[in-house]
Amino acid sequence: MQKTQxxxxxxxxxxxxxxxxxxxxxxxxxWFVFAPFNARAELGLAIPSPFTLSNFATVFQNTFAMQALLxxxxxxxGGVVLVxxxxxxxxxxxxxxxxxxxxxxxxxxxxxxxxxxxxxxxxPIFLIISAAGLxxxxxxxxxxxxxxxxxxxxxxxRDFIDxxxxxxxxxxxxxxxxxxxxxxxxxxxxxRPGIVVVVVWAFVNxxxxxxxxxxxxxxxxxxxxxxxxxxxxxxxxxxxxxxxAAYSLIYSLPVIALYLFVNWKFGFRFFGGIxx
Amino acid sequence: xxxxxxxxxxxxxxxFVAVPDISFQIAxxxxxxxxxxxxxxxxxxxxxxxxxxxPSSGRVMIGGRDxxxxxxxxxxxxxxxxxxxxxxxxxxxxxxxYPLKVRGEAETKRHAxxxxxxDVLKIGDLLKRLPSQISGGQQQRTSLARALVYPSxxxxxxxxxxxxxAKLRLEARGFLNHLQRDMxxxxxxxTHDQAEAMALATRIAVMDKGRIVQFAxxxxxxxxxxxxxxxxxxxxxxxxxxxxxxxxxxxALHLRADGLQVAPIELTDAVAKAARSGKMTLxxxxxxxxxxxxxxxxxxxxxxxxxxxxxPESLVTLERGDNGRVTARIFTDDEIKVGTSVHLAFDAxxxxxxxxxGARIPAADER
Ligand SMILES: Nc1ncnc2c1ncn2[C@@H]1O[C@H](COP(=O)(O)OP(=O)(O)O)[C@@H](O)[C@H]1O
Ligand SMILES: [Mg+2]
Numbered sequence: 001m002q003k004t005q006x007x008x009x010x011x012x013x014x015x016x017x018x019x020x021x022x023x024x025x026x027x028x029x030x031w032f033v034f035a036p037f038n039a040r041a042e043l044g045l046a047i048p049s050p051f052t053l054s055n056f057a058t059v060f061q062n063t064f065a066m067q068a069l070l071x072x073x074x075x076x077x078g079g080v081v082l083v084x085x086x087x088x089x090x091x092x093x094x095x096x097x098x099x100x101x102x103x104x105x106x107x108x109x110x111x112x113x114x115x116x117x118x119x120x121x122x123x124p125i126f127l128i129i130s131a132a133g134l135x136x137x138x139x140x141x142x143x144x145x146x147x148x149x150x151x152x153x154x155x156x157x158r159d160f161i162d163x164x165x166x167x168x169x170x171x172x173x174x175x176x177x178x179x180x181x182x183x184x185x186x187x188x189x190x191x192r193p194g195i196v197v198v199v200v201w202a203f204v205n206x207x208x209x210x211x212x213x214x215x216x217x218x219x220x221x222x223x224x225x226x227x228x229x230x231x232x233x234x235x236x237x238x239x240x241x242x243x244x245a246a247y248s249l250i251y252s253l254p255v256i257a258l259y260l261f262v263n264w265k266f267g268f269r270f271f272g273g274i275x276x
Numbered sequence: 277x278x279x280x281x282x283x284x285x286x287x288x289x290x291x292f293v294a295v296p297d298i299s300f301q302i303a304x305x306x307x308x309x310x311x312x313x314x315x316x317x318x319x320x321x322x323x324x325x326x327x328x329x330x331p332s333s334g335r336v337m338i339g340g341r342d343x344x345x346x347x348x349x350x351x352x353x354x355x356x357x358x359x360x361x362x363x364x365x366x367x368x369x370x371x372x373x374y375p376l377k378v379r380g381e382a383e384t385k386r387h388a389x390x391x392x393x394x395d396v397l398k399i400g401d402l403l404k405r406l407p408s409q410i411s412g413g414q415q416q417r418t419s420l421a422r423a424l425v426y427p428s429x430x431x432x433x434x435x436x437x438x439x440x441x442a443k444l445r446l447e448a449r450g451f452l453n454h455l456q457r458d459m460x461x462x463x464x465x466x467t468h469d470q471a472e473a474m475a476l477a478t479r480i481a482v483m484d485k486g487r488i489v490q491f492a493x494x495x496x497x498x499x500x501x502x503x504x505x506x507x508x509x510x511x512x513x514x515x516x517x518x519x520x521x522x523x524x525x526x527x528a529l530h531l532r533a534d535g536l537q538v539a540p541i542e543l544t545d546a547v548a549k550a551a552r553s554g555k556m557t558l559x560x561x562x563x564x565x566x567x568x569x570x571x572x573x574x575x576x577x578x579x580x581x582x583x584x585x586x587x588p589e590s591l592v593t594l595e596r597g598d599n600g601r602v603t604a605r606i607f608t609d610d611e612i613k614v615g616t617s618v619h620l621a622f623d624a625x626x627x628x629x630x631x632x633x634g635a636r637i638p639a640a641d642e643r
Contacts, residue, residue, distance in 0.1 A: 175375035
């Protein structure tokens with residue numbers, strides 16, 4: 001009796017703690033869902049009354065902010081294609097071919113990549129990009145992101161490919177497939193769940209980044225949404241909460257949509273090998 | 277169908293020598309088993325035939341053609357992998373038909389062919405499933421179907437039955453046996469299971485540490501094992517090996533060991549030569565041992581260690597003091613108590629002698 005009571009008390013404490021933690025994390029999200037539909041600026045939680053879409057109407061009229069969403073999409077898509085494609089090919093080669101010292105190469109790249117996309121390397125990156133004559137272009141942003149994300153993406157994918165038995169491609173080649181056919185028919189579909197993980201991760205990274213486009217771009221018509229969000233600050237530097245909330249919601253929709261799409265289409269899971 | 281030949285093949289991985297030097301010839305229509313313990317280089321040898329591994333030196337010939345540096349796809353081979361290597365994203369029909377797809381066959385045609393092969397292997401009603409949705413035995417047959425769906429010069433098998441349970445393995449073994457007799461395929465089959473090799477092979481290559489120790493038909497391997505290694509590997513249970521002291525006297529060979537009684541053995545030149553070292557190994561198969569009677573002259577004695585009743589027969593294991601154990605296959609229903617002393621008899625004609633290097637000494641009636 002004593003014992004069951006003890007367990008009950010412990011469970012109750014655990015549930016209370018979990019609820020508290022959950023609430024702490026959930027509150028900003030709840031605000032994030034409600035605030036855009038509220039005509040008044042409120043920093044506290046409030047059910048919008050009256051419920052309004054006027055914030056969105058105002059945001060949609062801001063052509064700079066709308067163009068920025070498109071720019072974000074261009075930069076993220078470009079970066080994702082580059083990172084996804086290059087990481088897949090590089091990781092496949094690193095995993096399957098007997099290159100000596102390939103482990104060291106991956107680790108060193110990984111080490112440097114955290115520097116490249118960090119703020120410490122901003123000056124050299126700026127100098128390189130401007131020497132290449134790419135300042136104020138989408139390409140500059142795409143390349144810098146690809147360079148920064150590639151090593152980690154390669155690392156994740158190489159681990160993933162290492163876990164896939166070589167006998168898949170070997171059986172394809174014995175059956176008459178060329179190495180290229182074996183890669184596209186057999187290896188690529190098996191690796192795909194890993195590529196999807198990397199692509200989503202890269203997209204989210206680029207979509208949310210502020211510093212790199214802010215430094216490499218000049219003209220308003222190229223700025224991504226992460227920068228354009230500051231157009232909803234007044235001259236004095238205080239945020240216009242109503243518009244900011246509406247724009248933020250729009251800004252985060254593509255990421256949510258991407259997660260839902262990937263989950264529906266591929267599922268965040270691995271095929272894995274046939275159990276032996 | 278075609279012949280296969282290894283000419284002085286060696287294979288090293290870095291500093292490690294997996295295969296020092298192998299040569300052999302396999303004739304058209306032979307079913308060869310590479311038999312040996314784990315790590316002896318069977319898979320490596322098979323993969324060099326397939327082209328998945330390049331020899332460090334030597335040449336591989338298929339059908340008289342030098343294929344040493346040819347890509348696997350150009351060798352005209354089929355291979356069944358130990359882990360089956362079924363493509364997880366393709367259904368069974370597409371898995372089986374994949375070799376036809378890379379050969380450019382039209383979809384309807386290749387699916388019809390896949391269905392035919394699948395029907396023979398009794399997986400015809402699973403064609404729409406994914407590999408993860410069928411049992412291990414069905415996966416095994418799918419991988420077999422994929423190897424059989426197109427005509428090949430040589431069929432390669434790497435322990436294809438080792439992931440099946442005992443009953444399925446027997447069934448699959450019987451099927452492969454039938455298939456071989458039916459098709460007359462040239463096949464190289466890797467296994468560490470001597471029963472599988474005995475049942476399937478027209479010839480067995482017994483391997484040890486990257487070398488072929490004996491290459492002969494199953495019955496030859498069983499009756500005249502070339503070395504103690506082969507004797508100890510083949511048979512269920514394998515041959516009993518008893519180290520003995522050998523001496524020559526009165527024109528005959530005398531063998532001595534604790535708990536062993538052997539009538540003098542006829543002295544041939546080969547026996548006399550081997551006896552000079554004073555050490556030999558006496559081999560007797562478990563199925564050639566029986567409970568000793570009053571008139572028996574050749575006797576192995578020891579205390580009962582275990583008595584396992586297998587149904588039709590019993591496996592009786594004796595402990596011979598510090599001299600190891602001896603196992604007999606005996607047809608008996610008698611209850612023998614552990615620790616009882618037991619005497620086992622054998623006939624002189626069932627004795628195999630090995631010299632001090634472990635090589636078999638030819639018997640008197642051999643020439
Ligand atoms: N790719 C490889 N790199 C290094 N050593 C290997 C490689 N493949 C096989 N070996 C070694 O070669 C030996 C023979 O291997 P294998 O042919 O797979 O043996 P088996 O199939 O008879 O069990 C083993 O000791 C194994 O560790
Ligand atoms: Mg092996």
